[in-house]
Amino acid sequence: MRKDAEQNRAKILAAAGQLFEQRSVQVVSMKDIASAAQIGTGTLYRNYPNKSELCLALAVDFIQQFITTSQQYLAQTTATPVEQFQQILAQYLTFRERRLQLLTAFENGPTVMATYYQSALYQQLVDLFKQVLTPVNEKIDETELTFRADMLIAMLKSDSYAHQRQQQGLSSQQIAQLISHLMIRG
Incomplete structure (x- = not known):
């Protein structure tokens, strides 16, 4: 995996983990996660096609x-x-x-x-x-x-x-x- 892709995955997981601690998993949207990770929603969906x-x-x-x-x-x-x-x-x-x-x-x-x-x-x-x-x-x-x-x-x-x-x-x-x-x- 490319270094930038690894960095994006790490940012996504860190942002999602923080958001899930603050609010319930159900109310956090993929858009919220992309925003918190400071990446585009397309990048998020390329890495994780859904919240599951x-x-x-x-x-x-x-x-x-x-x-x-x-x-x-x-x-x-x-x-x-x-x-x-x-x-x-x-x-x-x-x-x-x-x-x-x-x-x-x-x-x-x-x-x-x-x-x-x-x-x-x-x-x-x-x-x-x-x-x-x-x-x-x-x-x-x-x-x-x-x-x-x-x-x-x-x-x-x-x-x-x-x-x-x-x-x-x-x-x-x-x-x-x-x-x-x-x-x-x-």
Whole structure:
């Protein structure tokens, strides 16, 4: 990528991040982002054809940071496998709660999720959950393990999570406990 294109992308992401902290993702327009980044709207749309793709680009760093922090925890902990699963799940719920607007914006994008599901980052997230699901699910085959990891991530997509929190009135701790019951074989 050309240096000026890299600089434009960095300016766009920085401006969008600041605007999203000040106002909700839904009310910030692409024109607002271009103006804050001091670039033309054409340049913005060449880099990010829609707000969903822009939100995904912002979320990538947060998701990678969650994965890295979780891997560091797993490398250092002496907790039981069930405690490890519960800790990673709790951290994931906290991560999702903090970034709910940003994650919702890209998860509801028309084409973004198909790309995300094929990405190395999504595979790293699946692998992380497989890592903590394996010891708590003895004699589980690879197909079912992958299915459980995929379904765990799907259960916690923003719309499902928001439904459980807002309409069902569950706390994040209750959600974690209920998911643990679903995911861990007794």
